């Protein structure tokens with residue numbers, strides 16, 4: 001995309017936006033489903049004026065970004081080499097890649113011990129790690145979901161069918177009030193963030209929109225949700 005990346009500070013938090021110039025007389029601000037903010041301004045518009053307009057729309061921008069509940073823009077791609085940091089349940093571990101015929105991944109102390117036939121083969125390392133993440137995500141996300149349902153049996157929520165898969169833009173989704181889909185990437189986040197997303201999707205089983213009854217139900221399911229949602233908003237996400 002052509003244009004310029006700008007960042008402004010509004011009440012202690014920064015808003016980054018992509019500024020495009022166009023042959024037009026008015027300025028438009030849009031929030032993409034992946035939370036990116038795109039500002040299209042007249043060719044001759046002063047940047048100070050652009051910043052001012054974005055600042056004025058700050059609240060609206062944040063509301064839009066929340067509305068999409070989407071993942072932040074991804075981090076630069078990983079190199080999958082020894083020494084690189086990778087996460088699991090909010091903790092950082094260092095990759096230790098070695099070469100041997102049998103592929104394996106093991107969490108040992110502060111390390112991810114990865115064995116692949118050719119340690120310099122980044123694709124093999126990433127495939128082994130992603131398979132490991134997927135296995136652990138399935139077990140942990142299912143366990144947390146069942147725990148939350150048990151802990152709130154009095155709410156009589158239906159037991160949904162759970163799918164865990166890679167999603168590029170969202171942490172979770174719900175369909176038809178009986179299916180919950182969670183992003184495999186959640187397993188890299190702190191457990192509190194995992195529980196927030198699960199509670200959020202469970203609440204959607206009963207209330208599909210984000211009206212007051214939804215937030216009330218979410219509060220009963222997971223009283224600390226707000227803190228963990230903010231924490232989740234600050235997490236970096238790997239590019240998929």
Ligand SMILES: [Zn+2]
Pocket residue numbers: 069200204210
């Ligand atoms: Zn929602």
